Amino acid sequence: MLRHVVMFRYATGTSIEQRAAVIAGLRELPAMVPEIRGYHVGEDAGLVEGNFDFAVVAEFDNADGYRAYAANADHLALIASTIRPVIAERAAVQFDGD
Amino acid sequence: MLRHVVMFRYATGTSIEQRAAVIAGLRELPAMVPEIRGYHVGEDAGLVEGNFDFAVVAEFDNADGYRAYAANADHLALIASTIRPVIAERAAVQFDGD
Numbered sequence: 588m589l590r591h592v593v594m595f596r597y598a599t600g601t602s603i604e605q606r607a608a609v610i611a612g613l614r615e616l617p618a619m620v621p622e623i624r625g626y627h628v629g630e631d632a633g634l635v636e637g638n639f640d641f642a643v644v645a646e647f648d649n650a651d652g653y654r655a656y657a658a659n660a661d662h663l664a665l666i667a668s669t670i671r672p673v674i675a676e677r678a679a680v681q682f683d684g685d
Numbered sequence: 686m687l688r689h690v691v692m693f694r695y696a697t698g699t700s701i702e703q704r705a706a707v708i709a710g711l712r713e714l715p716a717m718v719p720e721i722r723g724y725h726v727g728e729d730a731g732l733v734e735g736n737f738d739f740a741v742v743a744e745f746d747n748a749d750g751y752r753a754y755a756a757n758a759d760h761l762a763l764i765a766s767t768i769r770p771v772i773a774e775r776a777a778v779q780f781d782g783d
Contacts, residue, residue, distance in 0.1 A: 590740075628782070629688070632780055635777065678737055681736070682739070685725070
């Protein structure tokens with residue numbers, strides 16, 4: 588399995604509605620990207636100071652599945668319309684494992 | 686479920702042996718921390734430029750499970766002896782979900 592983990596900080600001034608649109612949009616992707624095997628999205632729970640604001644853990648059969656997700660047109664449209672305009676910082680890793 | 690996702694960049698000059706000790710040490714934690722429900726660790730697969738170097742996705746029943754992990758003595762000893770000395774940057778999120 589190839590696991591893609593990515594987290595983001597919102598830009599200053601991002602509204603509650605904009606944040607909700609990001610999370611809702613991401614949660615629609617498993618229905619649009621057939622290569623997704625597992626998909627977990629959520630806003631930071633507020634347990635620890637200094638955390639990023641939200642994260643995605645996405646699971647694929649292999650690196651080709653991740654590449655298909657990264658290049659998927661619906662995914663790219665969501666990034667362009669809803670995510671990129673409100674993101675200040677991004678951190679990501681893809682790793683193989685069980 | 687409470688999912689803890691965390692990623693790190695190694696400090697410049699971190700050796701292959703030091704990196705291997707970090708990953709091996711983390712992979713021993715599920716046997717030492719009874720609150721862990723799922724635990725996935727790996728070095729970045731090198732698919733994308735600019736990524737962090739490795740990530741952990743840890744699953745717990747709830748926030749109390751995460752707090753027990755964060756405060757676990759074996760975990761803290763590994764951080765102090767093996768992880769913190771070679772880490773340049775850390776990013777984390779904990780989020781609730783299925």
